[in-house]
Amino acid sequence: MLTHTEENYIKTIYHLSGDANRDVSTNGISEVLKTKPASVTDMLRKLSEKSYIHYIKYQGVTLTKKGKKEALQIIRKHRLWEVFLVDKLKFHWDEVHEIAEQLEHIHSNLLISRLDEFLGNPAFDPHGDPIPDPQGEITIRKKYLLCDMAVGFNGVVVGMLETSPAFLQYLDRLNICPGAKISIKERIVFDGSLEILLQEDKQLVISYEVAKNLYVSD
Amino acid sequence: MLTHTEENYIKTIYHLSGDANRDVSTNGISEVLKTKPASVTDMLRKLSEKSYIHYIKYQGVTLTKKGKKEALQIIRKHRLWEVFLVDKLKFHWDEVHEIAEQLEHIHSNLLISRLDEFLGNPAFDPHGDPIPDPQGEITIRKKYLLCDMAVGFNGVVVGMLETSPAFLQYLDRLNICPGAKISIKERIVFDGSLEILLQEDKQLVISYEVAKNLYVSD
DNA sequence: ATATTTTTTTAGACTATTCTAAAATCTTAT
DNA sequence: ATAAGATTTTAGAATAGTCTAAAAAAATAT
Ligand SMILES: [Mn+2]
Ligand SMILES: [Mn+2]
Ligand SMILES: [Mn+2]
Ligand SMILES: [Mn+2]
Secondary structure (H helix, E strand, C coil), X not given: CCCHHHHHHHHHHHHHHCXXXXXXXXXXXXXXXXXXXXXXXXXXXXXXXXXXXEECCCCCEEECHHHHHHHHXXXXXXXXXXXXXXXXXXXXXXXXXXXXXXXXXXXXXXXXXXXXXXXXXXXXXXXXXXXXXCCCCCCCCCCEEHHHCCCCCEEEEEEECCCCHXXXXXXXXXXXXXXXXXXXXXXXXXXXXXXXXXXXXXXXXECHHHHCCEEEEC | CCCHHHHHHHHHHHHHHCCCCCCECHHHHHHHHCCCHHHHHHHHHHXXXXXXXXXXXXXXXXXXXXXXXXXXXXXXXXHHHHHHHHHHCCCCHHHCHHHHHHHCCCCCHHHHHHHHHHCCCCCECCXXXXXXXCCCCCCCXXXXXXXXXXXXXXXXXXXXXXXXXXXXXXXXXXXXXXXXEXXXXXXXXXXXXXXXXXXCCEEEEECHHHHCCEEEEC
């Protein structure tokens, strides 16, 4: 069974590696996990030993099949707990990450399948990210930046490009959150700002700067 | 902030120490936690250093005020999670302990207060044990062994003396679980067995052996 | 092609938790 | 009161994870 720490490394490698399974660097991992590169090297040797990663000195890492499977299970747990926190415990979607970071390490398959059922088998987490199924399969949903959509577009907010607290708080003030319905009424040519209809009832104008950082899907 | 391990030691000392705050022995702790006495001694020195316990070499341990407060918070979390698992995720009351053992270490006061609210501020866990309030206060509910009650008694199952799987499984088969309503209809003098009415609708006979291991409250 | 900079690894050390084996202390039974 | 037995502590070592400082390798810029 993996330790807390090993799980965090594997998850980080998955996130840095992306769909294309790109090589991940020692420094990259150390930045995300806030450890020193020397510590990362130690852990890489260990995870390689246990065959969770492909690792050749000085050449970067990728996950093995086994490692990727493990990563997807951790991500599944993380995102299911996030749904629980937001849907059931009324947390705001931008304050659940830290707690889910702890909950994702609870070991019990039965717990997770019961939680999944309790939540109604959600496909996406509160940030619009897909929740892997028990086999680790993920539904990929095409997403676009709102600024690239035409007048008349009709869809749903599925995430943000920029994730600074300042931006998230501003979105919150506008009542824009993942899952919110959006349609584009008009585009102001002068500054690229958009007149939108939110949740089919609120009309408002958002700047190009905002539209450039909002992912939507139809 | 306490580590996982320190929390387990403090909780164990609390449980062994009881209401009367009795001295707890090194061997006692080592048995519960399945570590060697030498490891316990090491941890006792550390917890004493951090003033969670009163510890004098060769003389046993008790919790300080600070230690007791900490213990009650951990127990509060443990029991609230147990309620969640049983009430919301449909776990059986005898299969939640191990998972709660992990969940009790999640650090977030906000999470616990939200969970408490979500569960309807329960006063007792699925095993009939009291849940400390946010200040660490516990409602003590007088409990008696069913075998000591008179014919005509009317109350609720609040726990078991014996906790072997064999006994719990048998109770399960009889549909007797914490929270179940019980009244005594008749006592058979010959063998001490009891004719009882369960949940106000099922009549059955239980042996003296069973009645001797069931805690009830009125 | 060589020098400089950046990245990565190694070497050695520290903290947390655990262990085994041996010594110290306490308890109990003559 | 003392010997035997049980409990507890110490000493020394292991593993997991982290760190700093220094060496090695790779990337980049003349
Ligand atoms: Mn984590
Ligand atoms: Mn998320
Ligand atoms: Mn625990
Ligand atoms: Mn319980």
